[in-house]
Amino acid sequence: MHLVAQILVGVVAAIHVYILVLEMFLWRGPRGRAAFGTTPEFADSTATLAANQGLYNGFLAAGLVWSIVADDVAFAVFFLLCVAVAGLYGAATVSRRILFVQTVPAAVALLFTLLAV
Incomplete structure (x- = not known):
């Protein structure tokens, strides 16, 4: 489960x-x-x-990559929450598409990250 969580965090980082x-x-x-x-x-x-x-967006990606390198769940949770909140704001103010590009992947990665603890 831990590996899956890290892969998903990596996917969110790659998106950013x-x-x-x-x-x-x-x-x-x-x-x-x-x-x-x-x-x-x-x-x-x-x-x-x-x-x-x-x-x-680069800073978000850097934080997510650092959470993988340092194997730090707290960093991953923090940066995934930042991505999710930014995605919610973007979906509410710019385009609903942002919800699916940014928020959903972050939420899925966050779920797996928390389940892996």
């Missing part, structure tokens, strides 16, 4: 690394615009804000 790449490096390109449904004009005018969001 991908979001970092989309927001920091691909925001203005076709892939970034398609992922977030933006126009070239909107992407150009919000690139700095998106890069900032990407950085925060």
